[in-house]
Structure formats: C-alpha cells, structure tokens
Amino acid sequence: MSLRYAKRMDNIKASEIRELLKLTQKPEVISFAGGLPAPELFPVEELKKVSLKVSDEQGTAALQYGPTEGYEPLREQITKRMEKIGVKAKPENILVTSGSQQGLDFSAKIFINPGDIILCESPSYMGAINAFKAYEPKFIGVPTDEDGMIMEELEDILKNNDRVRFIYVIPDFQNPSGRTWSIERRKRLIELANEYNIAIVEDNPYGELRFEGEYYPSVKHYDTEGRVIFLGTFSKIFCPGLRLGWVYAEKEVLNKYVLAKQGSDLQSSTISQMQIAKFLEEYDIEKHIEKLKEVYKNRRDIMINTMKEEFPEEVKFTNPQGGLFTWVVLPEYMNARDLAVKALEKNVAFVPGGSFFPNGGNENTLRLNYSNMDEEKIKIGIKRLADAIKDMMKETQKA
Amino acid sequence: MSLRYAKRMDNIKASEIRELLKLTQKPEVISFAGGLPAPELFPVEELKKVSLKVSDEQGTAALQYGPTEGYEPLREQITKRMEKIGVKAKPENILVTSGSQQGLDFSAKIFINPGDIILCESPSYMGAINAFKAYEPKFIGVPTDEDGMIMEELEDILKNNDRVRFIYVIPDFQNPSGRTWSIERRKRLIELANEYNIAIVEDNPYGELRFEGEYYPSVKHYDTEGRVIFLGTFSKIFCPGLRLGWVYAEKEVLNKYVLAKQGSDLQSSTISQMQIAKFLEEYDIEKHIEKLKEVYKNRRDIMINTMKEEFPEEVKFTNPQGGLFTWVVLPEYMNARDLAVKALEKNVAFVPGGSFFPNGGNENTLRLNYSNMDEEKIKIGIKRLADAIKDMMKETQKA
Incomplete structure (x- = not known):
C-alpha cells in the first residue's frame, strides 16, 4: 500500500x-x-493549590467545552502581560492558543498561498520555519547584525519582491542568536511594513526574561496601523507543559485566527486556562x-x-x-x-x-x-x- | 489597512x-x-484526586515539554479503548492529539492538495467539513440510507473521479444523523478503498455509547492494508475540557501525523495526558x-x-x-x-x-x-x- x-x-x-x-x-x-x-x-506546589481551587469552585465548567477565543478571565490576565511590553491591550483582541507554536502555524495558514514569500531573520527559529513550510512559501532570510534585521537589506528585498505576505521576527533575545533589536530598528520596521502593506508576526517568548539593561517596548508598541500580530506564551515564564499561549491582533485580523482555531482544535483546554488564570490572580508572577x-x-x-x-x-x-x-x-x-x-x-x-x-x-x-x-x-x-x-x-x- | x-x-x-x-x-x-x-x-472528584497524585508523584515532569507522539502510559491505555472496538493496537501506532478535531485538521493537511476530492457521508459533521475546507478540497457527498453510505453510489463516484484522496466516515451514531453503518457496508467500504487505493478517515467519538443491540467492530477492524486512519477522543466518554483525543494509524501514515503535530503545537498538554492516564489506571472507565x-x-x-x-x-x-x-x-x-x-x-x-x-x-x-x-x-x-x-x-x- x-x-x-x-x-x-x-x-x-x-x-x-x-x-x-x-x-x-x-x-x-x-x-x-x-x-x-x-x-x-x-511552581508545582502553587499550581497544585490552584488546581484544587478550580476543581472545587468551577467543577463541571472546567471540564466542559468553552469559547474558541479563550477563557475570559485569562484573556484579561494576558492584557497585563501585554502592558508590560508597552501594549494597551483589550481582552477582545486576544485568542488563547496551544503555545505560541500554534500561533505560528495559524499565521502561515492565514496569510500564505503556495509561492508567497515569508521574510525572516537569518538565522530564525527552526520550529517556525518548519511550521511555515507546510503552507509552501518561499523564504528570504534577511541579514542581521547585533541590532536585529538590517533595514537597508529589508527595504531592498521589499522593493524587489511583490509576493511578501509577512515578516516574521523575534525581536527579543532571539532564538537562536540571543540577539535583541534596537528601538530604532523596531520603528523602522513598522515604517517599512506600512509603506509596503505587509503584516508583521512578532514572536516574543523570551521578552520578559531580561537579565540586565532596560526593557525595550515590543514592535507591537510602535504599530501605527494594526499590522503587527503578536504571539505570546506562558511556556518560558510559567511552564510549557500546559501548552498555553496567545495571539494578540486587531479585531479584523484576530477573527481570522479564531476561525483557524475553530478548525484546528475548537479551543484550548478549559481547565488549564482556568488554572493559569487562577494562578495569575493568586500569586505574584512578577x-x-x-x-x-x-x-x-x-x-x-x-x-x-x-x-x-x-x-x-x-x-x-x-x-x-x-x-x-x-x-x-x-x-x-x-x-x-x-x-x-x-x-x-x-x-x-x-x-x-x-x-x-x-x-x-x-x-x-x-x-x-x-x-x-x-x-x-x-x-x-x-x-x-x-x-x-x-x-x-x-x-x-x-x- | x-x-x-x-x-x-x-x-x-x-x-x-x-x-x-x-x-x-x-x-x-x-x-x-x-x-x-x-x-x-x-468525574470531577476523581479527576481532582488524580490531579493531586500527578502533582505529587510526577511534579516537574508534568509541567515540562514531552514527546510529540504523546505520554507513553496514555498511549498504552488508549490501546485498550481500541481493543474494545475490535482493533489490536500497539502504542507506537498512536499519536495523542488535542481532541479528534485536530485529527481532522491533520487529515486534510496531510492528504489534500487544492482541488483534490474528499468523499463524505451526506450529511456529515460540519466541524470536519469546516476543518477540511481550509485545504481547498472539492467535496462529494455520498448518499446514505439507514445502513450508512450506499455502496453502489460510492463505487460510481470512485469510478468517475481520480482525485479522491480520502473517504471521511463516522460509522457509529453518526453526527448529525445518529445512524450506524451495517457490518456489510463496513466490509464493502474496505474492499472499494483497496481497489481504488484510497485512504479512509474513520471518526469515532460516539462508538462506545451504544444503548442497545450489539457492538459493531470499527471499520479499522476490517482494514486489510492499513489504509484506515482512526480518530478517537476522550471528549464524549470522559470530558471535552481537557482536549485529548488520538490518531491510530499504520506507522508510515502516523509519521505524517506526527510531523503535522510538531508544526501545529509541538505536543498536547503533558499534565493533562498524565492526569487522564492516571484516571484510567485508578478508576473503572467502563x-x-x-x-x-x-x-x-x-x-x-x-x-x-x-x-x-x-x-x-x-x-x-x-x-x-x-x-x-x-x-x-x-x-x-x-x-x-x-x-x-x-x-x-x-x-x-x-x-x-x-x-x-x-x-x-x-x-x-x-x-x-x-x-x-x-x-x-x-x-x-x-x-x-x-x-x-x-x-x-x-x-x-x-x-
């Protein structure tokens, strides 16, 4: 066979x-x-305690289907994480996903026809590259230096390629290079994306783990036209085993992600969402x-x-x-x-x-x-x- | 914008x-x-008890990344569910998914080029149809009666369409019709699929919920060449809130599903898999x-x-x-x-x-x-x- x-x-x-x-x-x-x-x-013990509370207080609701968009109190908690990186977020702009990996898969599903072009840093996260490949894009790796993507190179590529659908970036402590984009490059990225009408997928699993120096606002912070789709996750600041992350985007764009989520797995785990929401309410994640x-x-x-x-x-x-x-x-x-x-x-x-x-x-x-x-x-x-x-x-x- | x-x-x-x-x-x-x-x-109380045990006994491992294929003891437990519907299963043929919905999404992702044909019962599960549509197939609805798909109609369609990639069926207590395929039709479906070299996606969320009469073996039971991909779920026999299901397939085919899972969300929740495995060990799900x-x-x-x-x-x-x-x-x-x-x-x-x-x-x-x-x-x-x-x-x- x-x-x-x-x-x-x-x-x-x-x-x-x-x-x-x-x-x-x-x-x-x-x-x-x-x-x-x-x-x-x-936080094994803390999670154990909140799990007990969720079972006692929310009982059957924790085991039932819930809304595709995510558990409302968790979406509200996520707005606080977004604030920390300079984004005044509303819960209605958030979709809870199964890790930020799912946000990567959806990004290609939503934007890519076979042969369309994805721009990414060179090097870039291999898990994203593999997820994107399922939608048969072409990739152009944009050369980078200590301050992130080199903007002259990016502009040159945008000028010469009309099938670019999005630019995939990990501006903070990049995987794999560990590098962080300068503020100037973040601003310029937005200007170029506006000029060429391109979406930006900003993947930010590590942004809150800064050991020294000042926090830089996310690329989303500088977004003037709502073209940045921001992917966040609890995997690195809490734990990866629950598989919870989120997409933050303008309502029109987020609606596409919600549709992708419906087809892919209906929703993320109800009980896990309740547990992490309860943890964030009761403990000091900072x-x-x-x-x-x-x-x-x-x-x-x-x-x-x-x-x-x-x-x-x-x-x-x-x-x-x-x-x-x-x-x-x-x-x-x-x-x-x-x-x-x-x-x-x-x-x-x-x-x-x-x-x-x-x-x-x-x-x-x-x-x-x-x-x-x-x-x-x-x-x-x-x-x-x-x-x-x-x-x-x-x-x-x-x- | x-x-x-x-x-x-x-x-x-x-x-x-x-x-x-x-x-x-x-x-x-x-x-x-x-x-x-x-x-x-x-089973709220039972799940609470096993959650405590998982936290106490497996602690940090429950919150860490795990293998894409799924948690080994859960894969072993799933073989018992497969036995009940007449399939002697091995854990290595099982991929744990986020509900059977994810198995539907992966099936289209793996088999469908735009314009390829999916055959399904008429009517069929709308959540499957929506998941499949993302991969731009054509659908042909095969007429059904009280005993399932009408095999003469199916044969006619297979004869006249060379781009059929799989036949999607819900043979037990079908969603939406509530109908169950006869054993004769199940056997004939396999014969036709063998003859035309077509895959079968068997979706079976309700098979264990038979109120009266004898259990029919699954279509997978009659599979002679390993062309049936079986989708199972804990949503209807346990609870949907944990979002856990599975794909059962020949190793060569399952490998494709594992690759799809890697790109989509890396793996299903480690802790939820451990909890449900523990529940199945300690309680009588029958x-x-x-x-x-x-x-x-x-x-x-x-x-x-x-x-x-x-x-x-x-x-x-x-x-x-x-x-x-x-x-x-x-x-x-x-x-x-x-x-x-x-x-x-x-x-x-x-x-x-x-x-x-x-x-x-x-x-x-x-x-x-x-x-x-x-x-x-x-x-x-x-x-x-x-x-x-x-x-x-x-x-x-x-x-």
Whole structure:
C-alpha cells in the first residue's frame, strides 16, 4: 500500500531538535540542545493549590467545552502581560492558543498561498520555519547584525519582491542568536511594513526574561496601523507543559485566527486556562519571573565565561542580555553537524545551526541553551564541547 | 489597512454551531444545539484526586515539554479503548492529539492538495467539513440510507473521479444523523478503498455509547492494508475540557501525523495526558461509560417519544441506538433556518441541517442533541419546538 499525500508533505521534515532530544535523554548527557526551561523552578506546589481551587469552585465548567477565543478571565490576565511590553491591550483582541507554536502555524495558514514569500531573520527559529513550510512559501532570510534585521537589506528585498505576505521576527533575545533589536530598528520596521502593506508576526517568548539593561517596548508598541500580530506564551515564564499561549491582533485580523482555531482544535483546554488564570490572580508572577531571571543570568554567565576560557580564539559567540540561548560561530571550514556527532561521543549535545536558515548553508554555526542545566553541568559541558572543537581542529589541520 | 490573506481563508466561515451556542447560553433557553456531553456526569472528584497524585508523584515532569507522539502510559491505555472496538493496537501506532478535531485538521493537511476530492457521508459533521475546507478540497457527498453510505453510489463516484484522496466516515451514531453503518457496508467500504487505493478517515467519538443491540467492530477492524486512519477522543466518554483525543494509524501514515503535530503545537498538554492516564489506571472507565449510557438512553427515549407525540406526522426523525444526536427532516417546503429563529423566540435552540451538507441544499433538515439537557427540559423543549413547527406550517398554508 502506498497512499498519496499532499504535495506540502514533501517540505516537512522531522524537527532536528525533537529528534536530537530523544538521543540526549540519557542521564549522562549534558544537553544544551533543547529550549527547555529549568524544571526545578516550575511552581508545582502553587499550581497544585490552584488546581484544587478550580476543581472545587468551577467543577463541571472546567471540564466542559468553552469559547474558541479563550477563557475570559485569562484573556484579561494576558492584557497585563501585554502592558508590560508597552501594549494597551483589550481582552477582545486576544485568542488563547496551544503555545505560541500554534500561533505560528495559524499565521502561515492565514496569510500564505503556495509561492508567497515569508521574510525572516537569518538565522530564525527552526520550529517556525518548519511550521511555515507546510503552507509552501518561499523564504528570504534577511541579514542581521547585533541590532536585529538590517533595514537597508529589508527595504531592498521589499522593493524587489511583490509576493511578501509577512515578516516574521523575534525581536527579543532571539532564538537562536540571543540577539535583541534596537528601538530604532523596531520603528523602522513598522515604517517599512506600512509603506509596503505587509503584516508583521512578532514572536516574543523570551521578552520578559531580561537579565540586565532596560526593557525595550515590543514592535507591537510602535504599530501605527494594526499590522503587527503578536504571539505570546506562558511556556518560558510559567511552564510549557500546559501548552498555553496567545495571539494578540486587531479585531479584523484576530477573527481570522479564531476561525483557524475553530478548525484546528475548537479551543484550548478549559481547565488549564482556568488554572493559569487562577494562578495569575493568586500569586505574584512578577516575583516568579525575577527568580527565573536570577537563575538564568547566572547560568548564562557561567556559560559565557567558560566559553571565553576554553574555546579557541577563532570561535565566536553572542552574549545575550536575556532569554535562553547563545549562538556560536565556528571557523568556516568546520561543520557543526560533524561536531555534534563528536560532542555526543563526549556526552554533550547542542543543535547544529544549519537548520535555522530556511534556505540552508551556514553549517559552521550552532545554538547553545543555558536554561536547562545547572551551573556545574554547564561548566563541564562547555569544557567537553571545547575539547571536541579542539580535536576537530587538529584533525582538520592534519588532513 | 487591509492585509492580504491566503485564498483558503475565503472558504472558512465561522462555525454555525459555535456562533449559535453563544446565543443559547441564556439560562431560559433549552438548547439541543451543541454536541455537549452532560456536565453533571463529569468525574470531577476523581479527576481532582488524580490531579493531586500527578502533582505529587510526577511534579516537574508534568509541567515540562514531552514527546510529540504523546505520554507513553496514555498511549498504552488508549490501546485498550481500541481493543474494545475490535482493533489490536500497539502504542507506537498512536499519536495523542488535542481532541479528534485536530485529527481532522491533520487529515486534510496531510492528504489534500487544492482541488483534490474528499468523499463524505451526506450529511456529515460540519466541524470536519469546516476543518477540511481550509485545504481547498472539492467535496462529494455520498448518499446514505439507514445502513450508512450506499455502496453502489460510492463505487460510481470512485469510478468517475481520480482525485479522491480520502473517504471521511463516522460509522457509529453518526453526527448529525445518529445512524450506524451495517457490518456489510463496513466490509464493502474496505474492499472499494483497496481497489481504488484510497485512504479512509474513520471518526469515532460516539462508538462506545451504544444503548442497545450489539457492538459493531470499527471499520479499522476490517482494514486489510492499513489504509484506515482512526480518530478517537476522550471528549464524549470522559470530558471535552481537557482536549485529548488520538490518531491510530499504520506507522508510515502516523509519521505524517506526527510531523503535522510538531508544526501545529509541538505536543498536547503533558499534565493533562498524565492526569487522564492516571484516571484510567485508578478508576473503572467502563463503569463510568455504563452510567453515561443509562442517562443518555433515557434522554433519547424522552426526546423520541415526545417527538412522536407532538410533531406533525409529516416530520420525520431518526431513532439512534447510541450517541448524542437525532436528525429531523421537515417537509421540503419548510426551511430550518427560519424555524431556528422562530424556535429561539420560544427559547428553544437547535442546529439547522444545511451546514452539514458540504455543497449546500437540504435546508429542510435539523439536528437535535439530547445529551446535554435533563429529561424534564427535553420534554418542554420538544413541545416548544413542535409549537414552532406547527406555527410555521400554518403560516405557510395561509400564504
């Protein structure tokens, strides 16, 4: 038997990260591969308490179908998160989704005909690239530097391509690069999107995890015409296991997302929405986020400092001011996929960077996560990785 | 500002049911409109207890990311549900989804290029039709009778259309008609699908809710070549609020669904999967299902008997042996959408049947749900509906 699948399925491959994660679950492996938050910081006891309350107070309603748009008190709570990043939000502009990943899938579903163009940062989040690919777009990766997308390059691309449907950006502590856009670039992005009538999909899972320096308002904050669709999530500031995120958009645009949600899974879990709403009412999530930032900051420091001490000089890396990731660039003659195999022999794992480029190339790059391992393990793991890099350099020189 | 959306969005409209449900939430309305299970039967206390255990025993793991395929012990529990409908299942053939609705969305995503053909029963589940429409198929509704799809009609269609990609069927207590396929038709469906190399999507949310007569094995049971994709759900036998269902398919086919799941939302809720797995380990769901059947059977009886007493003779309806719905056919000159407006004035609600036909027509039909209202309300509601029907008949005769 050989069934005939849709053409789009030719584009979709297993996520390299999720396949790799399976290999790295052995306890002896120090993994910098996933984007996993630190489980020891999850508010297990608090969630247990609010779950009891939800069962006692909301009983059967918590187990019944609810509105596609989401549980009203949760939508109200989400407006507070939006305020923190400079957006005066109304609950009616919010759709609760199953993680921000679902917002990514819907964005392509809503905007992309086969052959339409998506612009993204180069590199960009591989989970977004994979989600988008199901809708058969073309990708153009816009070159980036320390301050985000380079606006002259973006303008040039917009001028020469009339099938661009949206620009996908992660302006804060980007996955995978760890970089943050300057305010000037955020403003210019809006100007260009207005001029060329393009939607912007702003993905912001890490924005609240800033370790130092001042918060920048989100791109949505600068949106003058309602063309920014903002994707948020509780995965990194609370926990990923509940699978709850949100889309914030103008009503006209949000209505399309609501329709996509109806077809995809009707609604997100009623009881989980009630639990997280209750948590946000009864506990101080700001305090929880402070704790996360403190721990992650220390882990970043250890990782960056150990890399400075142990990595050969030719290896470059970013020093993110927040979020979960740093980005490593090896000398051009090195291949990070080969390095990953060697590293795994030394029981240390990371994600090769090539998959973060929708059109390939850049095989000398890799992404490191520092949120999921404790400081001791980060130190040991980076040393192992440094050894693997040095071994590979020697072999190349011999050859 | 006017953003440019994908062509597929022209096909997707708000679900009539979900829009209608908003109107019917006033307490004075007796609603036969939704597909809602009886909330008073939800195992609230049991779920509370297992939630506590999950928090205590699995703590942080319950809040972390998990595998896309689903939580292993839950996949094992699901094999037991499959056994009950005659399928010897292995956990590796199961993907946990966010309700069976997500399995519907994925089916079209995986199999349908724009212009490909989906065959479905006429009428069929409107939520499936809406989910499929996002992938721009053509629909052919296959005529049905008391025993399911008419096989000569199906064969004729298969002979004359080479772009059929799958046949979508709800063989047990169908939504909306309440009808159940005969065993003979199930076997013949497999023969024809084999002959024409077509996939079958078997949607089975109600199969375990049989009030009388013998269980029929699922279509999947008769599958000789692994071409049936089976969609199951906990929504009707447990509760819909957790949003958990599953896809059961051959490994090669299931892999495609796993890829779709990765792009769509990475995975279903870790903690909800653990809770339902724990519930299935610690409680007797068979006993719970017996209770559901008893209550729903009484409600069906009341609805059918009251319709027999109160409806004019020209109005026909099905007498389902299980599930949640009965299907009403008015005289051809009547329009159920107009009737719905009149009925709502009398504080009774239902879903007009037209939306269950992908290519329109059949506006003299409607669907009634009997699981969500108690016996007293069913009696009163059907009387009100009978009054609305009689009023409308009189008006038509006058005109």
